[in-house]
Amino acid sequence: MINNRLVVIGGGAAGFFCAVNAARLHSQLEVIVIEKSSKLLSKVKVSGGGRCNVTHNAPDILYMSKRYPRGQHFVKKTFNHFFVPDTISWFKERGVSLKAEADGRMFPVTDNSQTIIDCLLKEADRYNVKIRLNVAVTALEKTEAGWDVQLQDGSSLQASYVCVAAGGYAQADKFAWLKALGHQIVVPMPSLFTFNMPGNPITSLMGVSVEEAHIKIAGTKLQEKGPLLITHWGMSGPCVLRLSAWGARELGDIQYHFTAIVNWLPAFNENSLRDEIQGLRFTLGGQKMHHKNPFGLPQRLWQFLLQQSGIGEDIRWADMPAKEQHKLVKSLTAMECGVKGKTTFKEEFVTCGGIQLSEIDPNTMESKVAPGLFFAGEVMDVDGITGGFNFQHAWTSGWIAASSIGRN
Known part of the structure; x- marks a missing residue:
């Protein structure tokens, strides 16, 4: 099974979306989500005052892409693979309807972020996604079979593929384990x-x-x-x-x-x-x-x-x-x-900066520096203004990573 294992680093929106879709699309794949804290989907929980601003009711990709101070050209490409209507359909197929408000923000009709969390947890359960909490990654090492994911307690996990969806880091030195692989980091700074x-x-x-x-x-x-x-x-x-x-x-x-x-x-x-x-x-x-x-x-x-x-x-x-x-x-x-x-602002902070976008293929989310390594969400140098834009980037990048991992 190790030859067919995906380890997703980060139990937030992007990581979860990658994990559940990878497990669903590729039944031979064993998927493990590791999260350094004791909580899953914590930003989903607090977003939009506890209602979860899932996405934005944008008329087209060009309009949407202009709401990203960093990463406009990148998301213009990624949104061709998975965009707002796809997000709406994905949740609707799983019994969660979204509604648009006058300012374009979209929420579950329940006005409760727990609806989104429950939906994602149910998917994880349905497709046997394994979840490990309070597990921090200290290093990634390329092996013949794929990856050796080294953990803080001294143990390690072997994986064919790794998707890094660890969110934004406030300090540049937190990216050291990714820099060690040869990736360039755009210095992180607070946004929102x-x-x-x-x-x-x-x-x-x-x-x-x-x-x-x-x-x-x-x-x-x-x-x-x-x-x-x-x-x-x-x-x-x-x-x-x-x-x-x-x-x-x-x-x-x-x-x-x-x-x-x-x-x-x-x-x-x-x-x-x-x-x-x-x-x-x-x-x-x-x-x-x-x-x-x-x-x-x-x-x-x-x-x-x-x-x-x-x-x-x-x-x-x-x-x-x-x-x-x-x-x-x-x-x-x-x-x-x-x-x-x-x-x-509350707990809805976002950081700009992260993995340099020129080192990621927007059509697959795969690293151009380290094959078999994928990225999703805020760990990349992409960030949107408030209004559901950061979550849409999370869903889109998670989806692309999940579908391209299986193609391998």
Whole structure:
């Protein structure tokens, strides 16, 4: 059986998908999943607030590929083998229906990540996939028959094929066992993080969210638009997370110290808002500004911005002094917030970096450096913005590895 054994390193989404599909497609193959922790599919469990954002309802491959700050050209090729409709069909055939929300994110209709976990565990059981927890790999060694997978306890496993689906590593030295095989590593860095704003009075508004804000990073071309959430440490929400993904390397290089410029009313710029406010001074003239919020912003945020602009609670629209009006326009369309550091977003962290993509065949997921070695998921230098893109890469790469292993 050793001559027909696949060892999958990593019990996350990509590893599991590779394992269950390899076992199903190739009945002669013995499949073993080894996971260094005591938990399987832990990111699946916490994704999407416990609902599991399985994929994204993308109209086509080109649209989808543009949501990956790293690996765009690579996924453009891999998605030709297994794409969103394939993911939907795969789960549906196993009794799990997915639904699309207005923003494109797709979840199981149960709104419960356990549905996805149970489906994958059931498949593993059905096709006799063996699972070993609390087992860490220390080295891989090429042998005549295939691979010697060396484990932390001093034992080893022999395998014909190995699929590395160990997820992203935060430190480059964690890739040492893969570098030893001749692979080049793109230095890993955090992606999908929130912005820390220590001492900024806006943190007093923790819990307030805005449906659409625009943020740009001063001195760069980085900008993003979308829902924004104020937290007790700074800012979060899809807008910030997407911006952090696009700027992962650039922001890391400056130690996460920068100025974020927030436009709370993306439909306006400074000039158009100034004109709008001039009109409001007439139409709302006698009303107190603190009580009359004409822009649909959360009331706490509106009153905070008025206070920051020096506009007292008794000021009426018609009586707003020119200096304070100028400050208000600036606060609404170009509020400057100093960022000093980052915070991981819940447990949905992602790292950019990993195995250099030029060393992996996108049609098979096989290493060009070490034949018989395959990769799936985040261990490669591919990462997407938030919204189901990272899971789709996991399913796709796991599927391709599983189907190509059998062809051998």
